[in-house]
Amino acid sequence: MTLDPVLYLASASPRRRELLALLERPFALVLPAVEECRGPDEAAADYVRRLARDKALAGAALAPRPLPVLAGDTIVVVDGDVLEKPRDQEHGLAMLRRLSGRSHQVMTAMALAWNGRCEGVLVTTEVSFRSMTAAEMLRYWQSGEPADKAGGYGIQGLGGRFVARIDGSYSAVVGLPLVETEALLDRAGLAPL
Known part of the structure; x- marks a missing residue:
C-alpha cells in the first residue's frame, strides 16, 4: 500500500531521497x-x-498540491573558498589536492516552505582527509563518483576511505542532516506516519 505524500522534496539527489x-x-x-x-x-x-530557500520556494510554486516543500543544498568550504561540483577532471583533481591531508567544512542547509512561510536550518560539519597520493586521486576520479558531488567526493561511497575524521553530522555531509531536518518537519506539524 502506497501512502499519500505529506510533503514534497525539491531535489534530484538520490542521497537526499x-x-x-x-x-x-x-x-x-x-x-x-x-x-x-x-x-x-x-x-x-x-x-x-539562500540556495536551499530558493529551491524550497521554487518547488512550492511548482507543487501540484498545497503540501510543504523541503529543499536542501550542500557545499564544501576550504580556506573560505566554496568547492561545488567539479567541472571536469582537472578541476576535480585540483579539489582533491586541496582536501588531501587537511580539514574542511561541509555546509548543508535545509529549507521547508509551507503555508506562506519558509524556515531553514544550517548544519556545518568539519571533515578531515588523510593524505592521498596522485594515483589514488586519479583512480578515484576515474571511478566516476566525484563528478556530481560537492567538493568532488562522496563520503558515503568510495570517497569515504579518505575521511580520517568528522566532527558533526555524517548525514549532513551526505546531503540531509537527519536530526535537524526531523525537527524542522516536526515544527511544521509533519509527524512520522
Whole structure:
C-alpha cells in the first residue's frame, strides 16, 4: 500500500531521497530549476542557506498540491573558498589536492516552505582527509563518483576511505542532516506516519 505524500522534496539527489525516507514521512518529488550562482560578496553560509530557500520556494510554486516543500543544498568550504561540483577532471583533481591531508567544512542547509512561510536550518560539519597520493586521486576520479558531488567526493561511497575524521553530522555531509531536518518537519506539524 502506497501512502499519500505529506510533503514534497525539491531535489534530484538520490542521497537526499534515501535519507528523507528514513524520517518516515511519505513524500513526492518536485524538481525546480534554480541557478546556483554565488554572489561576489556572499558568505558561504549565506549562499548555501539562500540556495536551499530558493529551491524550497521554487518547488512550492511548482507543487501540484498545497503540501510543504523541503529543499536542501550542500557545499564544501576550504580556506573560505566554496568547492561545488567539479567541472571536469582537472578541476576535480585540483579539489582533491586541496582536501588531501587537511580539514574542511561541509555546509548543508535545509529549507521547508509551507503555508506562506519558509524556515531553514544550517548544519556545518568539519571533515578531515588523510593524505592521498596522485594515483589514488586519479583512480578515484576515474571511478566516476566525484563528478556530481560537492567538493568532488562522496563520503558515503568510495570517497569515504579518505575521511580520517568528522566532527558533526555524517548525514549532513551526505546531503540531509537527519536530526535537524526531523525537527524542522516536526515544527511544521509533519509527524512520522
